[in-house]
Every structure is written in C-alpha cells, then in structure tokens.
Amino acid sequence: MFASRTSLRPSDVALRALIVALALGTAYIHSTLGGLLFTLNSIGYVTAAVAMVIPLALAVRFRWVVRLGLIGYAMTTIAGWAITGPYYSTAYIAKAIEVALIVAVSVDFARHDGNPVNVIRRELAAFGSFVADRRGTAGASA
Amino acid sequence: MRRLTLALGMVALALVLAACGGTSAAAPTTAPSGATAGDATIVAKDIKFQQPQVAVKAGAPLAVVFVNQDGAPHNIKISDAAGKEVFKGDIVSNATVTYQVPALAAGTYTFMCEVHPDMKGTITAQ
Numbered sequence: 365m366f367a368s369r370t371s372l373r374p375s376d377v378a379l380r381a382l383i384v385a386l387a388l389g390t391a392y393i394h395s396t397l398g399g400l401l402f403t404l405n406s407i408g409y410v411t412a413a414v415a416m417v418i419p420l421a422l423a424v425r426f427r428w429v430v431r432l433g434l435i436g437y438a439m440t441t442i443a444g445w446a447i448t449g450p451y452y453s454t455a456y457i458a459k460a461i462e463v464a465l466i467v468a469v470s471v472d473f474a475r476h477d478g479n480p481v482n483v484i485r486r487e488l489a490a491f492g493s494f495v496a497d498r499r500g501t502a503g504a505s506a
Numbered sequence: 507m508r509r510l511t512l513a514l515g516m517v518a519l520a521l522v523l524a525a526c527g528g529t530s531a532a533a534p535t536t537a538p539s540g541a542t543a544g545d546a547t548i549v550a551k552d553i554k555f556q557q558p559q560v561a562v563k564a565g566a567p568l569a570v571v572f573v574n575q576d577g578a579p580h581n582i583k584i585s586d587a588a589g590k591e592v593f594k595g596d597i598v599s600n601a602t603v604t605y606q607v608p609a610l611a612a613g614t615y616t617f618m619c620e621v622h623p624d625m626k627g628t629i630t631a632q
Contacts, residue, residue, distance in 0.1 A: 396579075396599075397578055397621060450581075450620035452579075454579065
C-alpha cells in the first residue's frame with residue numbers, strides 16, 4: 365500500500381525546492397511577529413516544508429495529502445489575515461509569498477497527482493481494497 | 507533524484523535563513539524621538555503594553571511616545587467608546603517613535619496593537 369519511490373525530473377526538483385523556500389520564507393516572517401498564533405503558524409509551515417521533501421515512504425505515498433494540506437493552510441492563513449489584518453508592508457510580503465506558494469504547490473499537484481477528484485476516488489478505491497484484503501486475511505486465519 | 511531533492515531543499519532552507527538573518531526592523535515612518543518627553547509614554551514589551559491605563563489632557567493634540575522594546579512589530583490604534591478609530595500609528599519593531607495624536611475630546615478611549623489584538627489598554631482624556 366505504501367509505495368515509496370517515484371522518479372523526479374530536474375524540473376520537479378526545482379519546483380519542490382521553490383516550494384520549500386517559499387514555505388520557509390513565510391514561516392520566518394511569522395516567527396518574527398511574536399505571540400502564540402504566529403509561532404504556531406510558523407511551525408505549521410516548517411512542518412509542511414519538511415513533509416514536502418522528506419524521503420520517508422509514508423510521506424512519499426501521501427504527498428498528495430501534504431500538497432492539499434499546504435494549499436489549504438496557506439489559503440486559511442490568507443483568509444485570516446484578510447479578516448483581521450494588520451495591513452502593512454511585511455504582511456503584504458508574507459501574503460505575496462503565500463500566493464506564490466499556493467500556485468507552486470498547485471502546479472506540483474497537477475504534475476504528480478493530476479485531477480484532485482480522481483486522486484480522491486483512487487485513494488478511496490485503494491482503501492476499499494485494503495479493507496477487503498484485511499477482512500479476507502482475518503477470515504482465512506479464523 | 508530523491509537525495510537531490512532533499513539536498514536542494516536544504517540549500518533552499520539555508521538561503522532563506524541567510525537572507526532573512528540580515529533583515530532589520532522596519533524603519534519607523536513616524537518622526538523618531540530620542541527623548542521620552544511627551545504627553546504620554548507607552549511601552550510595549552513581551553507582547554504587552556506596560557501602561558495599560560494612560561491619562562492625557564483632553565482638547566489638545568498629543569505627542570505620544572511609543573517605545574517598542576520587542577523585536578516583534580507593534581503599533582497603537584486608538585478607538586473611541588463607540589469603537590470608531592481616531593488614530594492609528596505606524597507599525598514599528600524595536601524602536602521608539604513619537605505619534606502625533608489629534609486632540610481627544612474628554613472621555614475614555616481604548617488603544618490596541620493591530621498586530622496583536624490581545625494587547626490592549628485604556629486612555630482617559632480629561
């Protein structure tokens with residue numbers, strides 16, 4: 365169930381490096397703002413950056429979840445800022461980075477996973493097969 | 507290729523940290539003040555206002571000295587009892603600035619940091 369290796373082209377590597385740089389850039393900005401909320405936000409971005417490149421089988425297998433999570437995380441951060449502010453230069457820089465991050469991760473998702481709806485269907489089917497196999501194994505051993 | 511990805515990720519991390527390491531605090535656009543003389547002084551430290559209650563003279567423009575001792579950015583936004591904004595100072599980090607606040611009518615006002623809305627205080631104009 366956990367395929368751990370996929371071949372990456374140089375352009376994939378460059379795109380992944382860009383995503384990590386953007387995530388760490390906005391993480392740094394948030395880490396300088398002080399307060400619990402900004403610190404947690406910063407930790408979230410660092411965690412996502414690590415999850416985007418760490419060569420663990422589980423992370424590789426579910427990189428699509430990481431991608432969607434990172435897109436949602438950045439969108440939530442932007443929405444939160446749009447509602448509460450403050451509107452000043454550093455915030456605009458951080459939001460510009462996050463918009464670029466969303467675009468970069470979306471491109472990465474499209475290149476590796478394709479249509480998100482198809483990905484979810486495929487994963488549900490894989491999960492169904494996994495559960496059926498487990499039931500079959502349990503039934504055989506009983 | 508997987509190792510190359512990881513290596514490039516680490517390089518990107520190093521570049522970001524190196525680039526950000528030299529970033530200085532935002533330059534205050536409000537006139538800087540070397541002295542602390544003013545109609546009121548408000549100090550921000552450890553994500554808190556050290557003077558949560560400030561009394562000022564009503565009916566005259568004010569020079570409010572704002573001392574941000576944090577590396578984190580702070581400012582002061584003053585609102586009247588109805589919540590209407592009457593003044594908003596520039597956001598600064600680790601700097602002292604003097605805000606030129608317009609005359610306040612007698613009454614009670616609240617002030618807060620826009621970056622950290624939990625930082626609040628009260629200004630009494632009398």
